[in-house]
Amino acid sequence: MVKVVVLRWGHRPQRDVRLTTHVALIARAFGADGIILSDTEDKKIKETVDKITRNWGGSFFFEMETPWKKTVRDWKAKGGTVVHLTVYGENVQTSDVLSRVRKIGKDVLVIVGSQKVPGEFFSEDVSDFNVAIGNQPHSECASLAVFLDRFWEGKKLAENFENAKIRIVPNERGKKTETSRRF
Amino acid sequence: MVKVVVLRWGHRPQRDVRLTTHVALIARAFGADGIILSDTEDKKIKETVDKITRNWGGSFFFEMETPWKKTVRDWKAKGGTVVHLTVYGENVQTSDVLSRVRKIGKDVLVIVGSQKVPGEFFSEDVSDFNVAIGNQPHSECASLAVFLDRFWEGKKLAENFENAKIRIVPNERGKKTETSRRF
Numbered sequence: 001m002v003k004v005v006v007l008r009w010g011h012r013p014q015r016d017v018r019l020t021t022h023v024a025l026i027a028r029a030f031g032a033d034g035i036i037l038s039d040t041e042d043k044k045i046k047e048t049v050d051k052i053t054r055n056w057g058g059s060f061f062f063e064m065e066t067p068w069k070k071t072v073r074d075w076k077a078k079g080g081t082v083v084h085l086t087v088y089g090e091n092v093q094t095s096d097v098l099s100r101v102r103k104i105g106k107d108v109l110v111i112v113g114s115q116k117v118p119g120e121f122f123s124e125d126v127s128d129f130n131v132a133i134g135n136q137p138h139s140e141c142a143s144l145a146v147f148l149d150r151f152w153e154g155k156k157l158a159e160n161f162e163n164a165k166i167r168i169v170p171n172e173r174g175k176k177t178e179t180s181r182r183f
Numbered sequence: 184m185v186k187v188v189v190l191r192w193g194h195r196p197q198r199d200v201r202l203t204t205h206v207a208l209i210a211r212a213f214g215a216d217g218i219i220l221s222d223t224e225d226k227k228i229k230e231t232v233d234k235i236t237r238n239w240g241g242s243f244f245f246e247m248e249t250p251w252k253k254t255v256r257d258w259k260a261k262g263g264t265v266v267h268l269t270v271y272g273e274n275v276q277t278s279d280v281l282s283r284v285r286k287i288g289k290d291v292l293v294i295v296g297s298q299k300v301p302g303e304f305f306s307e308d309v310s311d312f313n314v315a316i317g318n319q320p321h322s323e324c325a326s327l328a329v330f331l332d333r334f335w336e337g338k339k340l341a342e343n344f345e346n347a348k349i350r351i352v353p354n355e356r357g358k359k360t361e362t363s364r365r366f
Contacts, residue, residue: 158317172273
């Protein structure tokens with residue numbers, strides 16, 4: 001099965017803490033292998049996300065500081081596909097862009113911006129596809145979640161996360177969790 | 184066609200400004216009729232969201248201050264369905280909860296919490312359904328976006344927003360917008 005890694009670009013340590021944390025948790029919950037916080041570091045977010053992975057399972061990685069150019073260059077050198085999520089891109093609903101991404105069948109690096117991104121992100125040198133989760137302004141959280149949900153055809157929301165210490169037992173009413181060293 | 188309205192509960196004016204703004208923009212972009220910021224006010228967010236609606240079209244409403252109990256009571260009195268998005272709920276992927284919501288065919292009030300919600304949100308007095316967008320911790324933004332995307336079977340991402348002053352022309356490369364008094 002192909003791998004998906006998220007590249008979070010433009011994180012501003014004070015301003016974007018909560019949104020970047022959400023982006024990372026969405027990446028994990030919706031089946032990405034890991035996230036790269038490019039060109040900067042934020043140890044507190046890494047700590048939060050790593051702790052969730054330890055408790056809730058799986059092998060999600062959180063990497064920091066790598067310059068985005070290096071990540072993209074290395075990714076392409078290995079034959080991977082780069083998808084840039086942007087409101088200006090091809091509409092995931094009205095175009096066939098998602099099936100074109102899938103058809104290539106290679107690992108996917110998903111670029112998610114925070115601030116306004118450099119113009120070159122739109123060019124072929126960086127992105128193989130510019131994908132819009134609708135062409136209305138909303139949220140990088142929503143874009144990433146819906147892209148991954150559709151990319152995996154929903155299946156990742158059913159996934160079991162291995163080596164979890166805690167897990168939720170889905171319930172019509174109230175909260176039910178199970179804790180264990182191993183399930 | 185049924186209506187969907189989002190009830191944002193537990194907004195904290197300083198801490199949650201950006202996330203609540205994202206929640207509101209997601210509600211709009213993914214086809215809700217409006218959002219109610221319950222039990223509190225935040226004029227700045229309302230201004231931001233109303234401005235986006237003026238420029239990007241549609242008739243999305245942003246209401247503040249109404250106590251959540253009143254909103255829920257009135258909604259139920261009119262025969263509407265209440266869906267509470269929570270990580271503890273029935274899994275949207277592994278259960279038939281979404282088709283049960285759809286089958287009722289009534290307007291849907293979607294409750295999206297911020298802080299830990301009151302226990303009564305899980306009970307029948309408040310929520311007809313507790314729905315989990317997967318049972319892993321992530322983000323209310325992701326939950327709302329994926330719930331609405333699946334609820335409308337993706338169709339709202341193709342929607343034209345009426346009376347827009349600006350709109351994006353989807354593009355494989357670069358940014359393309361059109362501005363007009365009327366399209």
